[in-house]
Amino acid sequence: MKKRLEIFCFLCYDKVIGWITCTLKSEKGCGTMKRFLLLCLIFSLILSAASLTAFADYTLPQYVRIGLMYGNGAVKTVTVESDAGFLLGDYQEREFVKTAETAETCLIVKLDSDGIAVCNESGTLLHSGDSSVGILPNASGMNQVLRVDEVSYRGGIHCIKAESAMTVVNVVFLDHYLYGVISREMSPSWPVEALKAQAVCARNYAAQSLNKHQSQGFDLCSGVDCQAYSGTKAEALGSYAPVDETTRQVLTYDGKLAQLFYSSSMGATTEDVKNVWGNSLPYLISVDNSYEDTENIPNGVWEGYLSCEEATTIMRNKGYDVGDVTDIKVLEYSANQRVVKMEVVGTKGSKVFEREACRTIFNTVTKSQAFTVTGDKGSGAPASVQVTDGTDTVKLIADQLVLLTGEGRETLTGTLCVFDGEETKSYGGSASGSKNKGFQFSGTGWGHSVGMSQYGAKGMAEAGYTYQEILAHYFVGTNLENAY
């Protein structure tokens, strides 16, 4: 009997319940059996609760390594200050290993012939390393702050010898790093549910980009190439709760970290990733974006003008020599009215751009892929001709007019139309000589339009949606999970 019970205990919750019911009926009054059954029940409840919490099957690192000074920005000397004094040692990957400590509040770290030296302001050597040193403020939690060349960061500093200079890396708690980045991406004055959605996006990005700069000794850089980070000065009162209240939460699809993209505004709908970057992802598809107040936000609705000369220069500078640009034509729109194929015509040839390149080629004027473009044929080009006979009944006079213009011989084709009750004939169209001087662009949305609209998230939050609902709306079919 006991043996059989053990087998059932390790099976699923439903089976245990079913078995308990029938046992209680048949063996009423057996105290030992009841206690054993109760234990089984508790154990199975714990098992089922664990599966509901849905822990992701990977680990988030406690710390991330952010490159502050690297590549051309690497330095020969750097000043590190902390009012709390310092622990000195080295970093092994993301873990600090202490070998000494000092009450000094200002350290000079410099490259010398033996490696890297850490001195006080009087030049007394306190610590050194052949290829790297680690410095951690002698404080914990939110007080663990230091200044590197007068810029304040949380966490510690790893200085790594890189040929004739030092790479300076900030090793910081993942969430403390996020305090500094989310307010660079979204205003901390926005509703907290929108900021929480942004915090999860930033965490996913950091988790996916670990080791992106491994060859330089860190995970992510502090520039826009990764996520713009400038330490504590970018933190605001609104930066903390969104990070703290989503701590260790990541968005997954099919058990893997989802790639969470976002941009400022997107108009009526978001765009399927295949119409922007060409790949397909089941959670990056077009969804409704009607909570975005497109008409009343910065760059929600935009206009731009590009002269033929400017278009020609841009094409040449970007390596596309089609001669002088004479026309820009949209060849194909997506189902969401975004340009997915566009031709730039020049005197020496033409070039067809697809998907995101339709936005980026002339990104001095185009802020998104959702635009129309029209050439300004007419201004400066030969005027079209209108012929009116002054009566209501008019026969077609001619289908074509041949003109001699300043631009040369031109054939205009006539079309019949009615204007103010009068039949008129206007001529235009074949237009070999009617040249564009430039192009008028009109569009909506700002950015690539894949994933989450930040202004859409703001609108959803203002309408009472939670960050879980916002993320589930923009990233279709994803799961919010707790990473270990």
Ligand SMILES: [Zn+2]
């Ligand atoms: Zn980077």
